[in-house]
Amino acid sequence: MAEEPSPTPESWEQIVARFARFSGVVGEVDDPLTWGLDLVEEEVTGGADSADPTEERFLRSYRTFAGETVEVETLRVPATAAQVEDIVRAACSGALVAPLHADVDPAASPDTTDVTDLAESYRDYRSAMRAIVAEVDDVPCESREFRVDGEARRCMRVTVRDVTAVYSPAADRGVVVTGPTDLVDRVDVVTRPIRNLLHGEEGPRF
Template sequence: MDETEPRQGRWEPEDARMSRFSGLVGEVDDPLTWGLDLEEEAVTGHDDAHDPTCERFLRAYRTFAGESLEVETLRAAAADDVVEDVVRAAASGALAAPLHADIAAPVEPDGEGGARPLPDFADEYQDYRSAMRAIVAEVDRVPLERTRFAVDGTDAACARVTVRDVAAVYVPTGDRALVITGPADLVDRVDVVTRPIRPQLQDDERGSRR
């Protein structure tokens, strides 16, 4: 075996931060059944003893139609008084994702008349901030639902917000919690499970090279 390849079930050395996020994490069971492809797995945020929702393990999927669905595992469950903030922030983030892509890639292709002048970044940023404020205000107007969501085949109490057919769900799982965001109809259908953390993307890439 080529020793430069990642061993099955282990992280690359630069991903040691992931290996420290030990325990059970959320994922979509058999994602291909739902037309989902795993495109990212990462630890996001930072370790904060005062805010356990800061550091999360993310598995990001994309449908064949280009829609995004994310399953985040919080290292520790959120306090009851901040659950609503967590859900609404997740919904706002999902709705704002296209804005992030637009402002992160301000490159215009050459047209018939050559390169076109780019819009002023400051103006673009102000437009982005205005759009973000509008999204947050829209999410804040939607009532929070207290309902049920199945994890590991068992219904559990959850908090949910649905805006413009995008859903964000917060559900406790033991001493951790999951945040699932994506198209509402897809969130309602996928099977979400918790399993010991393992590097799925590296294993998939390794298998494709065999």
Template sequence: MEERRQSGRSWEQLVARFARFPGVVAEIDDPLTWGLDLEEETVTGDERPDDPTSQRFLRAYRTFAGEALEVETLHDPCPMDVIDDVVRAAASGALAAPLHADPDTDQVAPDFAEAFDDYRSAMRAVVEAVDEVPLMHATYLVGGAAAPCSRVTVRGVAAVYVAVGDRAVVIAGPDDLVDRVDIVMRPVRSLLHQADDA
């Protein structure tokens, strides 16, 4: 199970864990333009050096309407035979996000999830819905430059994988936002605390 929260770690520890190599991470340039608020920035996963997906730098945003948008930076680009799984996993996670939301929040659960009696059935239906959609290849703008990408779009949710230099970026959330936000690559820094730490 991927480790999602590391609240016991300081920002410096998170940066040290991810920034073992020189490089940059993805963020949304001026998120308020798109009605987004940065909620979390952390490192997820474990530390298997042979797996480019095992450790990710996550920035999680939320719209004022309660929709989640996540931008993850992977240490290295993925092998071609892994990209499909990475994109589909991101799309499944984004589609299932309302199932994990606090019921006391204003986040709207989709009718798709409400149609199922239990969590397991809903999750199975999410995975099946994502698996039915073909993987598409196009381009995606990162830092104003078009780069080849792999993409899945299902039920208003999109997940995009794009290799950027010696990193890879996965963006997942509402398809209209995924298509409009400006993704940029910058040195690792704490946006929540407005402090440069690497």
């Protein structure tokens, strides 16, 4: 059976155009080194022509020295009230699924709280993923305050296995912050114009 052709990589012009659609402010962790965070990824995800415009997001992904991940996603348009819960649950599920891998131990006990060990509680990646999504769906979302730009805003959040996902309004957009609960509760999230954080001073200006 012939292999499927690899998708055509985006041209530099297409990448710049995707970033340009986010002209204005986007979310980031203020002074990430204060929290032991290192910026490791900065990209636009999702499709611009989707029926759901909240799918297109500006992502900043940070990693702690211990290998934990904190992500700040800026939605190009704010989510509607009907979309927020699905967005928060999907973000939490995604964060929990990320460490899973296909090589799992079917003999391991499912009564474990460690996210990485959780993968070894199931026979394959898909069953583990389904179990995580079901677990996230069973946990009630909370309406609480979250600070963006130093201002407390009403937000929606869900926490499962010490991983929290938060949706909060921000400027004329929305931000989704996901990561270990203790970090999500402490980091300072701010909105600023897109800067060349990963491209260097000689890189393109967005």
